[in-house]
Amino acid sequence: MFETAKEAEEVILDHENESINLISHMDADGITAASILSNALDREEIRHQVKFVRMLYPEVIEELEAGELTIFTDLGSSQLKNLRPKFKGNDTIILDHHFPEAEEGWPNLVHFNAHIEGLDGVEEISGSGMSYLVAKELNPENKVLSAQALIGAIGDVQNVWGRLKGFNREIALDGTEAGVIEQKKDLLLYGRHTQPIFRALKNLTDPAIPGVSNSTEGCVSMLKDLDIPYKTEDGYRRPVDLSEEEKRQLATELITRTISEVPDELADYVPGLIIGEVYTILKEERGSKLRGADEFSTCINSTARHEQPLIGLEVAKGDRDVYYRQMLKLLRYHRRCIAEGMNHIREKGIERGPEGYLQYFDASDILKDTFVGTVTSLTLGHEEADPYKPMMGIVKHDEVAKVSARCSKLLFLKGLDLGQAIKVAANAVEGEGGGHAVACGAQIKEEKVPEFIERFENQLIDEA
Structure with missing residues (x-):
């Protein structure tokens, strides 16, 4: 479909007997972008090493190694002037969705950028999506990696309208056809598969829900008023446990409360922030923190925030043993650090x-x-x-x-x-x-x- 993606595939295969340097952005989208390409290279038995960077500042570029082939994922397009002096003599591929600089004088560069291809890299495809398109060129069986691409897009808040747009929808369709993604309309509550209903409601702060956001008592009171049980003999119910009728009741109440408080010119947007599309990663166990694409994205992001992106990389690639356990420990520490930060803000x-x-x-x-x-x-x-x-x-x-x-x-x-x-x-x-x-x-x-x-x-x- 994209000639530049095909060109990138051909350059990769030209270097299949060498070791490829893969450099990616250190965030949820960058880590999943790297995991997609790393999985694809593994499938073709192509040796490679992965490195993550925060930004391509001149001092960071100075420390990077220019191999026979270097691939940048989820970054590079807006730093071409900084990259060119060091990498212009070697084959280079950039797979990115950020707005690009002009690239004159770089004949060995394959620049696969969303905006150059006529795609909206802000809302319609992320860095992981660009990597996915090249992975699919390498092997059609890489459609199973579409779930990782959606996790990256969600990490970059490309579902802000309550649904994915543009080419992200094509990627989601690949995922449903490959049996790795379930897409449905639901309440947009974070932690659908893992958190008690009242906690998921309490954490719903964007948009702010009067009497609900940041209030456990308010959430429990609302659920009682709606006659929606929040616990059973088996324990607390999660959002995923609600019946369709209970979801309709809850959605109506949340929308009504929110519209009563927001500025009039924003009221029409509220329903799309309460009800929207949610994505379930079907290969993950029920109740797992990786079952919902939004929570999966948070888990990967936590490894980046604590400068342990290689843990996130291995989890995104499929590890559910050592690296997965390390990620869970890091996630617990991440939450403690956030709690300390929020306490500081409450005090100051x-x-x-x-x-x-x-x-x-x-x-x-x-x-x-x-x-x-x-x-x-x-x-x-x-x-x-x-x-x-x-x-x-x-x-x-x-x-x-x-x-x-x-x-x-x-x-x-x-x-x-x-x-x-x-x-x-x-x-x-x-x-x-x-x-x-x-x-x-x-x-x-x-x-x-x-x-x-x-x-x-x-x-x-x-x-x-």
């Missing part, structure tokens, strides 16, 4: 930018910069936070500030693009920034933080 509070629009917190003494983004997302549901304004987290170390910004799905649906705003603001203070419309980050000098906050906030206000 949330600050506002000069114009009162941007919300932010500084967790330099508590959080690692690798998962400040996760805490930033959760802070949007904090009782002191305004869910209809952007949130930013800051971690400073060695005179450098790492920044993560997030906004609610409703703001995204209204048209706010955090990724573009943070890129402009970071460049203005001699830093680097970018990312997605609802989740992005930047790296700037610590001394530039006050100026960056002002510029970022003004950029956001201009977009609002």
Whole structure:
């Protein structure tokens, strides 16, 4: 279907008797992108090694090895100028969905980018999806890897509308045909297969549900009022245990409560954030944290946040033994760290930018910069936070500030693009920034933080 994917396959096979360097982004999408290609190379018995990086800063590129063939997954397209000097003399493949730079003067490059192929890399296909398309060229049996591609897309919040769009739907169809994915319409509750109903409801903060979000008592009271049992003799019921009629009752109540609080211009979007498509990974055991694609994505993301992406890689590739147990331990530690971060925010509070629009917190003494983004997302549901304004987290170390910004799905649906705003603001203070419309980050000098906050906030206000 895509000539460039076929070209990438041919270059890979030209190097099948050599060892290939595979370099990928250290997040859920990047890890699953690498796992897809690694699985595909394993199937063809092609030797390769995998390395993960946060960003392709010049100092990071300097440490990378330029092999006979290097494949970048889920990154590279927006760093062509940085990559070209080191890699232009060797065969290179980039499989990415981020907006690309011009690539003049690089004849040995196969650049398979979503935007160049006429696909929307923001909403319609992720980095793991681009890897999947090449894997399918290598061998049609790699359709079974479609589940990993959807996990990556969900990790990049490409289901923000309550459903996957564009080419992601083609990948989902491959998964259902291969018998590895079940797709259905359901309540969009995180932890459908693992959490008690009241806990899943309590954690539903985007959109914020009056009397429900962050309130166990409120959730239990609502379930009692609706005559929906939340436990039986066998234990607590999970969202997946609800009957269709119970789901309809619950959905109606959640939508009614939410619409009563959101700004009028956003009310039409609410039903699509309560009810939507959910994806079950059929080969995973019932009750497993990997059964739901959203939880699977979180598990992989936790390994990235704690700089253990190789654990996530092996789990995504299919390990359910040693690496899986290590991942579960890391996930428990991840949750403890997040709890400490949230406690810090409760004690210190949330600050506002000069114009009162941007919300932010500084967790330099508590959080690692690798998962400040996760805490930033959760802070949007904090009782002191305004869910209809952007949130930013800051971690400073060695005179450098790492920044993560997030906004609610409703703001995204209204048209706010955090990724573009943070890129402009970071460049203005001699830093680097970018990312997605609802989740992005930047790296700037610590001394530039006050100026960056002002510029970022003004950029956001201009977009609002």
